Amino acid sequence: MDIIKPRTLSGFMELLPGKQAQFERMLEILRKTYASYGFAALDTPVIEDAQILLAKGGGETEKQIYRFQKGDSDLALRFDLTVPLAKYVALHCNDLAFPFRRYQISKVYRGERAQRGRFREFYQADIDIIGDGKLDVLNEAEIPAIIYKVFQGFGLTRFQIRVNNRKILNGFYAMLELSEKSGEIMRTVDKLDKIGAEKVKAILMDDCALTQAQADEILRFIAITGTNSEVLAALEGYAGRNEIFDLGLAELKAVTANLAAFGVPEANFAVDLTIARGLDYYTGTVYETTLLDHPEIGSVCSGGRYDNLAGYYIEKQLPGVGISIGLTRLFYVLDEQGLLNVDLPSAPCDALVLPMGGEPGPAIALAESLRSAGLRVQLYGEQKKFKQKMAYADKLGVPFAVLLGEDEIAEGVCSVKNMKTGEQSKLTPQQAAEYIRKELAENNGPVILEK
């Protein structure tokens, strides 16, 4: 037979079992946290009608999308979870209760140029709250509060959710009579972190044709920093000059106050006037999230408020607020930085039952009894030497090996070996289950370690 060399496509993450166990733990924390805030799980198709996915069009998307024909159908793979959500809500709006809250943790596809740390297939973990016609600003505080809970659940403390409001920016540009250029200006200002103030100013003057006075005013504005109350106080100085600005400021104050009520410490969120998000799509509160010790990664979780989710598909006005974690990239970076907690058990089982010869019946019964006590148990059925069995237990990284020989069967016990300490003790199946459960409970640290 001809052999075809096996390979996984570049840009596609495929993890070994131990790493996958770490990733699954993050998925589990995400699902639990999102569900605890009353978000419904959703699972839309990977393939959609290309016309529908590309309703908005746009350069990068058109280039990156996986699009193909099958029979007469013009198909494409989803490149995010927002467009499929818009289609879903438009299609099923009569069956949904609004506000509609959904989470979706799924793979999306972008045929980007292959590059280290960039993925063509990657998980997004999204939450969105969609209103029918209206949506209260309270939701704009709840969304980052949930992200705080997720990151806390991961074991992270050194992160910051940065919050701004597009209305403040739009209102401010209106004061300067620069409304028509506001999109362009915001995209430039968005690069502040990467290129610095001098270059931003140069682009504003050279490319956007602003006067030096206008550029200085903008740089002064986005240089407003300090504690959240200091920033809000400085913004009050601009109040009363533009309605949109005032509305944005009121929203930002509400979000800030409510974030505190949700129990998010000030250390973990900051009002930051440089955050604009590149997309025209957002109309109010916007979010970015950075790991304080790894600013080079950029935002690991972004989103914001939008006024019209599904305008391409229905007339109904559907405002919403949402946020998305780029999970595959986050996991990749955490792993690269050595921040994943490798002390957490990553073996597929808590206990490996090793029969020491004879009929398999007693070993099967032992394994089943440990399972009913809630343990994940593998029964080793191969006819191998003792040494090979223990080498397998080692390679799997199982925390406990449970040996069952003729002596143990006669005594109604099993020999439980703690693979870390080497200690071995004869216990009844019930004692064994209790002992293993207790030991595992003590070894239950965070998924991510900060260094």
Place this chain on the structure above:
Amino acid sequence: MDIIKPRTLSGFMELLPGKQAQFERMLEILRKTYASYGFAALDTPVIEDAQILLAKGGGETEKQIYRFQKGDSDLALRFDLTVPLAKYVALHCNDLAFPFRRYQISKVYRGERAQRGRFREFYQADIDIIGDGKLDVLNEAEIPAIIYKVFQGFGLTRFQIRVNNRKILNGFYAMLELSEKSGEIMRTVDKLDKIGAEKVKAILMDDCALTQAQADEILRFIAITGTNSEVLAALEGYAGRNEIFDLGLAELKAVTANLAAFGVPEANFAVDLTIARGLDYYTGTVYETTLLDHPEIGSVCSGGRYDNLAGYYIEKQLPGVGISIGLTRLFYVLDEQGLLNVDLPSAPCDALVLPMGGEPGPAIALAESLRSAGLRVQLYGEQKKFKQKMAYADKLGVPFAVLLGEDEIAEGVCSVKNMKTGEQSKLTPQQAAEYIRKELAENNGPVILEK
């Protein structure tokens, strides 16, 4: 703006939130059960190199596969989880511990002709155990024992796992000197349930060119029925005439005995000599699973023992045993038949906190406190009339609404309304959490109801 009519492609399942909650429950049972037997979670890419997926080739697969170019790459979507597993094991074999046990619950893609109840994107829920060179027959009993646990977990009792062994069939055909035609004969015999004995006999004689004596002998053989011990006893009558047959019989006896040791009742498994599985791939034990009250559905879970998982990719001999549940189709059929337990809560939250005006702080604090008690809680933030709030609670189907007005805040309590009984009582947040948890625990039936 031009409106594009939203639609979901035909053959792609997209569920409303309540139905999705039912589906998620089945996923959760599958993940937990598979993990409890020491299977590692795996997550391979949806897109693979087309050459690799099509290494085996074959008519139906070539026709149905979603295959496309992106740049210079010849890509395709996986059509099952076995081929990607073979690639994975071949690629990573030095990093894996054998026996390697993995589960994968993922979507696969087949561009089948559109048809009611047939899906182009569907979930498979697979487990496989792969050995390096050898794999003990004990694993061939464990696999159906796990499936028994899964179906039991779903709430099903009226199902039967039917077991056979290809070696018995191959050995038997060798006795009749029909080895060369055994593939052809087995594919014909496989249709027994659908077309009946008379037609099978006709095809055997007309198309396979068997003598009447040979055809009769085959029909007599596959007509061996009765309890498992009766069938095994009848098979003993053929023993000693062919080595392969004898080996298969020994394996079948071992599987039968061990299935009993795993606690699988005889009512839920049956030795059935008509089971062959269409694929040449299987070499020993084979499985099919039928819902006893819905034989028309056919097998909902099939698999078996194979001798060479990854022969297309490496020289290494990797025998294995695996089984696959066609989850999307199973869910669709259960739903169609009205067997999903609609009494289970399908709302995205256990409690909906309804602030009755004033600042949101106290309502946020109440919601957070109920969440820390383990409940899934939605905070309703919209400024609406009481009637509209209750209508929303009804539409969502939440089991409990938790009202918080000025009176409650002053008293340090909240009003918990049981939406089913209409009863309402003033409770402290802690009492509320305990009460709701207790009521929910009582409403915890099986996912599937048998009628």
